[in-house]
Amino acid sequence: MTDKIYDAVVVGGGPAGSTAATELALEGHSVLLMERGGRIKPCGGAVPPRLLEDFDIPQSLLVAKARCARMIAPSGRAVDMPVGETGYVGMVDREDFDEWLRERAVECGAERLTATFEKIERDDEAHPLVAFRRERGGPIETVRARMIIGADGARSAVAKHALPNAERVKCVFAYHEIIASPKEAGDVFDPDRCDVFYQGKLSPDFYAWVFPHGDTASVGVGSANKGFSLRGAVSEMRSELDLTRCETIRREGAPIPLKPLKRWDNGADVIVAGDAAGIVAPASGEGIYYAMVGGRYSAQAASEALKTGEAKALKNARKRFMKDHGRVFWILGMMQYFWYSSDKRRERFVDMCDDKDVQQLTWQAYMHKKLVRKKPLAHLKIFLKDTAHLLGLRPANSEVRSQEKVA
Incomplete structure (x- = not known):
């Protein structure tokens, strides 16, 4: 395959890679989507309604619609958080969902190859070679690409070859x-x-x-x-x-x-997306929506670089993602750091989830993927409650009930 030069080789056929391949193909670029096959990522499969809207995903891919989340504390106490009459948490099975995304990329013009990425090679030519094997133990083959998009998951082999310290991601x-x-x-x-x-x-x-x-x-x-x-x-x-x-x-x-990489591109011809870029929401572990957003942003940045010849355009992917979602990631990171550190704090965290203001703003942020700004007093109220719980100034509801029984 060495004779053909692709505009982009996308390594990894999960939500990020398939989305990137689709976006690039729709822009008229020649795209090779390289997926090793036979691997299904462990995933709860939760997707917000906004994902279906933003990425034109049919309802038929949902295998269930959850209308409530139950939070269970160390004591066994359960708090139900109903989504509301019009909302839901969509559930997908990654085996079928990922395959549908890959097939859509092909329908949009991408070529598909079942193979395992090996390494990036460089020679005297202007563009790098992507080395791969079609089967374990088989011969190494290469294909040349003007741009390489690594969407091959956490501990990405593409990122390891192209980005400094990428292998150190926690x-x-x-x-x-x-x-x-x-x-x-x-x-x-x-x-x-x-x-x-x-x-x-x-x-x-x-x-x-x-x-x-x-x-x-x-x-x-x-x-x-x-x-x-x-x-x-x-x-x-x-x-x-x-x-x-x-x-x-x-x-x-x-x-x-656990957190986004500080750098997504090598400043020339490689950019990463999805788990390879570290974009999984802290605290919740939600990754499908963010992977597809990251895949889209990386594809758009790569397309701009391909069309203009300006490699600096690659930096726009991370800049745009952090502008849109960085604040939410920071808040969720702080929440995980504080509330997941001990069973005592976990108990208080679940207790806090029983608050109607917390439930409403949590679901609004989840459904729309942005912080709700229309209710500043509610945010202040939640902040004060959160601080009180953290400092132990406000007893958990379970503790209040125990005190009432004693009385």
């Missing part, structure tokens, strides 16, 4: 099991509810979850603690929730980055 390790949904819905499992467990025994620094996927469900956990057993935590959770009786369909694990 990650949460996620593991989940896709199971057949219980035939009878009850209080333990509800097909219309996402359950989030803030319990140190299940995750010392993140959270565990049970997310409905229609006929299946995702039962998973994340942690940056390398000595913590993710499989053990999922096994314990399934046992406590009586989900061991449900068939296990598949098991998946992968690292998830």
Whole structure:
């Protein structure tokens, strides 16, 4: 394939890579989408309604619509956060969702290749070579590209070859099991509810979850603690929730980055997107929407660089993303740092989720992917409550109930 020069080779066919390939193909560029195949990222599969609107995703790809989130504290106390009459959390199965995105990229004009990226090579020619193998142990082949987009996940091999210190990005390790949904819905499992467990025994620094996927469900956990057993935590959770009786369909694990990389491009002909750029929301771990936004921004920056010959245009991708979403990421990062550090704080965090103002603004921010500015007094009210909980000046509702019983 060395004779052909592509405008762009996109490495990775997840939401970020497929979106980038689609955007570039629609702009008239020749695009090769390189996906190694056979890998499904561990993911709860939650997507906001805005994703469907922004990226023209059909409702048919949703396998479920969650109308409520249940937050479970270390004590076992559960707080339900209803989304509201018109809202929902869309749920997708990554196996089908990612494949649909890849096929759309092909329909828009991208070529698709099942292969594993090996390295970036440079010779006397103006443009780099992308080295790959079609199968494990097979011969190394190369293709030349004017631009390379790395969308090959956390610990990206493309980023490692092109960006300084990219391999040092801190990650949460996620593991989940896709199971057949219980035939009878009850209080333990509800097909219309996402359950989030803030319990140190299940995750010392993140959270565990049970997310409905229609006929299946995702039962998973994340942690940056390398000595913590993710499989053990999922096994314990399934046992406590009586989900061991449900068939296990598949098991998946992968690292998830904790913060955006400080640099997304090499200043010449390589740019990264999605998990490879580190854009997964702290605290929540939400990545699909942000991956697709990042894929779009990186593709637009790459397209501008290709058309103008000005490599400095590549910097616009990160600048635009941080302008639009950097403040939310910073707030979520602070929230994870403070509230996930101990069971005592997790208990207070779940208690805070029982507040109607917190619920309303949380869902509005999730649905629209921006901070709501229309209610400054509500934000002030939440800030004061948050500070009181953090400093222990406001007793948790569970503590109040215990005091009332004693009285």
